Every structure is written in C-alpha cells, then in structure tokens.
Amino acid sequence: MIFKNKVALITGGSRGIGRAITIKLATQGANVIINYMRKREAAEKTAQKAREKGVKAHIIKANIGDPEKIGTMFDEIEAKFGRLDILVNNAASGVARSALEIDARSWDWTMDINARAALLCTQRAVKLMPNGGSIINISSLGSRMVLPLYSVVGISKAALEALTRYLAIELAPKGISVNGVASSAVNTEALKLYSKGLSPDKKSWQTTPVGRMVEPEDIADVVSFLCSDEAAMIRGQIIVVDGGRSLTPPDYIPLENNQEN
Amino acid sequence: MLDSKNIEETVRDIVLRITRKPDANFSSTTGFKELEADSLDMVQILVALEDTFDIEISDEEINEVRNMGELVTYIGKKRVEKGST
Numbered sequence: 607m608i609f610k611n612k613v614a615l616i617t618g619g620s621r622g623i624g625r626a627i628t629i630k631l632a633t634q635g636a637n638v639i640i641n642y643m644r645k646r647e648a649a650e651k652t653a654q655k656a657r658e659k660g661v662k663a664h665i666i667k668a669n670i671g672d673p674e675k676i677g678t679m680f681d682e683i684e685a686k687f688g689r690l691d692i693l694v695n696n697a698a699s700g701v702a703r704s705a706l707e708i709d710a711r712s713w714d715w716t717m718d719i720n721a722r723a724a725l726l727c728t729q730r731a732v733k734l735m736p737n738g739g740s741i742i743n744i745s746s747l748g749s750r751m752v753l754p755l756y757s758v759v760g761i762s763k764a765a766l767e768a769l770t771r772y773l774a775i776e777l778a779p780k781g782i783s784v785n786g787v788a789s790s791a792v793n794t795e796a797l798k799l800y801s802k803g804l805s806p807d808k809k810s811w812q813t814t815p816v817g818r819m820v821e822p823e824d825i826a827d828v829v830s831f832l833c834s835d836e837a838a839m840i841r842g843q844i845i846v847v848d849g850g851r852s853l854t855p856p857d858y859i860p861l862e863n864n865q866e867n
Numbered sequence: 868m869l870d871s872k873n874i875e876e877t878v879r880d881i882v883l884r885i886t887r888k889p890d891a892n893f894s895s896t897t898g899f900k901e902l903e904a905d906s907l908d909m910v911q912i913l914v915a916l917e918d919t920f921d922i923e924i925s926d927e928e929i930n931e932v933r934n935m936g937e938l939v940t941y942i943g944k945k946r947v948e949k950g951s952t
Contacts, residue, residue: 644913646923669914701907712907 608834610635613687617641617670617727618697620649622794623744626822627694627829632656632663634830636692639683640665643697670697671718673726680730690734692833695724695766696744700759708758720762721769728773728784738781740833743770744825745788745844747852763788767844774842783841785832790848792820814849815858874920874946875939881915882935895936916942922949 614631618624619640629652632638638656642649642665653663666682668675683690699719701712724743731741747753748760749767767786774784813819824847831837832845846852879893886902899909913924922945932938 644917644924669918699910715907715911 607635608830609692612636612691613639613683613689614692614694614833615639615641615683615690615727615731616694616696617723618643619694620645620652620665623789623792623822623825624694624696625652626826627696627744628652628663629655629659630823630826630830631692631694631833632659632661635661637662637687638664639687641668641670641679641697643667643669643699669719670723670727671699671715673722676723676726676730680727680734684734688734689736690731691739693727693731693739693741694744694829695727695742697723698744698759698762700756700762702755703757704755705757713758716758717762717765720759721765724766725769725773728777732777732780732782735780735782739783741773741777741782741784742829742832743767743784743786744829745770745786747788747790747846747848749788749844751852770844771842778841783832783838785837785840785842786844787825787828787832788844788846788848789820789825790814790851792822792825794822814851815854816849818849820847820849820851874942875935877919878916878935878939878942881919882912882938885911885915893935895934895939897935898933920946922946 609631612635614636616624616628616631616638619628619638620642628638628640638653638661640649640653640656640663646665646667649665649667653665656663664686666679668679670676670679697719700716701708703712728741731739743766745763745767746760748756749763751760753760767788770784770786777784828845828847832840882902883889883891883893886904886908888902891897891902904912913929916922917924920942922942924945928941932941
C-alpha cells in the first residue's frame with residue numbers, strides 16, 4: 607500500500623490505459639479521481655472497481671480541451687480533497703489523418719487535449735501539492751516514429767514529451783517529479799481508430815520481441831513505479847514500454863525463432 | 868427552463884456552428900450527412916450538447932437519430948429523464 611491515503615487524479619481514467627492506471631493506484635492505496643469526457647457508465651464502473659480495493663473513488667466529467675472545464679474540475683478537487691499527490695495526464699484524443707489532411711480545428715482539438723491540457727492541469731495541480739508529488743504524462747512511440755494516420759497525435763505527444771522535460775526541471779525544487787511513459791501499440795479500444803492505417807499483417811504491430819502486445823497494465827505498472835519513492839531520482843524521462851518493439855525493424859524475427867539463419 | 872422551441876434553437880446554433888455552416892438549411896428533416904459532419908464534428912457536437920443541456924448522450928442511442936427533428940426530441944427526452952425540464 608505504497609500510496610495509502612494519497613490522492614491521485616487520472617485524466618481519461620475510465621477506460622483503456624487510464625482505467626488500468628486508476629485500478630493500479632487504487633490497489634496500492636490511493637484515493638482516485640477519475641476524469642472522463644463522455645462515457646459516464648465506464649467511469650462509474652471503474653470507480654466501483656477502485657472502491658472494491660478499499661479506497662475512495664470520485665468521478666468528474668470534464669472535456670479537458672476546454673481550459674474553463676479544467677478550472678471547474680480542479681475547483682471540485684480542491685473542495686472535496688484539499689490536495690493532490692499524483693497527477694496522471696493520460697486523456698488523449700485525435701483525428702486519424704495524414705499530415706497533409708490535418709486542418710486547423712483537428713490540430714487544435716488534438717493539441718488542446720493531448721498537450722495543452724497537461725500543462726494547464728499541472729499548473730493547477732502544483733498548487734495542490736505543497737509537500738511534493740508526482741506527475742506522469744502518457745505519451746506514445748508516435749512522438750518519435752512515423753505511424754500511419756497518426757500525424758497530429760504524434761506531434762502532440764512530441765510536445766507532451768518536451769513539456770515533461772521542462773516541467774521536470776522547473777518542479778524538481780518543489781519536490782514534484784515529472785516523467786512520461788511512451789508505449790507502442792497497446793491493446794485498447796482506441797487502437798481500432800488507428801489500426802486501419804497499419805499493415806494488414808497484424809504481426810508487424812501486434813507483437814513485440816517479447817512475444818505479446820503491450821497491455822494497459824504494463825503501462826500502469828511503470829506509472830506506479832515512477833510515482834514511488836524508488837524513482838525519486840528519475841526526472842524528466844520518457845520511459846519506453848514496448849517490449850523492445852522500437853529497437854527492431856518490423857519484420858525482425860528473434861534468433862531463437864529463426865534457426866535457418 | 869427550456870421549452871422544445873428553445874431546445875431546437877440551441878441545438879441549431881450548436882450544430883451549425885460546429886459544422887461551420889451558419890447559413891445552412893436546418894429543418895426537422897435535415898440530417899448530419901447533409902451538413903457534411905465528419906467524425907470530429909460529431910464528437911464536438913455531442914460534447915457541446917451534453918455540456919449545454921447537462922445530459923449524457925449514449926453512442927448507441929445517438930446512432931439511431933436520423934435528423935435534427937429526432938435530435939431535438941431525443942434531447943428533450945433526456946432532459947425529462949434527468950428531471951431538468
């Protein structure tokens with residue numbers, strides 16, 4: 607119970623990777639605040655699952671692409687909990703298009719939710735962390751690799767990673783650690799949006815040298831570690847969780863399975 | 868308090884603003900396809916409608932809505948369910 611009595615906000619915490627992070631932190635004793643944009647039923651189910659771990663769970667509906675809604679959300683957190691120990695900037699959205707097809711509103715929508723919201727949430731969260739805390743930004747390999755139809759999302763994740771480094775240095779003296787986690791394709795509903803742009807040969811992106819796809823719980827485990835005291839000297843880093851996927855060409859076959867060579 | 872006429876006017880303002888068609892025809896039979904609403908338009912419309920009317924819109928239910936008349940009726944029904952007439 608390393609996070610007993612801590613308070614954690616997970617944006618987009620009701621489904622997919624966010625849900626796994628919420629449950630992981632709750633399992634380790636944290637009271638969790640689950641932000642969601644539209645799927646109330648999913649948020650309530652995740653909150654119930656968290657409560658079964660013996661912690662408090664609270665849901666807040668807010669489109670964090672809207673600064674006003676971020677303000678309202680943090681007003682509620684301040685009134686209800688009075689403080690925050692962990693912020694996980696996980697919520698993400700985007701439009702599956704090539705770079706040349708991106709228009710201004712697609713750009714704004716994606717950047718506002720995936721990058722600007724992390725900054726605005728952090729600015730408010732810091733005021734609720736007078737005794738220090740942890741901030742984790744959830745990125746993806748699309749920040750540094752070119753993935754089909756992923757253009758504006760990848761760009762927003764690159765911005766998020768740069769923001770992670772700047773915040774890590776600015777907030778280090780305040781006892782607040784800031785790090786990021788970037789993964790390859792993760793087995794979630796959101797993947798369906800982008801998978802149509804990927805190779806029909808699913809093995810090329812659904813497997814890793816480890817032999818399986820990255821699961822939401824793999825990300826949650828690393829988030830938990832980064833929020834722990836053991837990670838105190840890790841600052842401004844983006845930890846890649848991809849089973850080694852980004853280190854090899856797509857058609858690479860590990861030697862053990864490639865005896866002909 | 869919003870009556871059905873006010874709901875219709877508010878829905879029209881939101882839909883036409885987000886689809887960037889301020890002068891488009893908006894009648895009870897106008898469909899999202901006629902407004903050339905793309906996936907981002909649809910998400911933004913649903914978020915705006917939920918915020919404005921303080922309701923939760925189900926993806927399954929909204930997929931059954933064929934035109935603006937049905938959308939206005941659907942929102943009215945959701946508001947009644949929530950007790951915010």
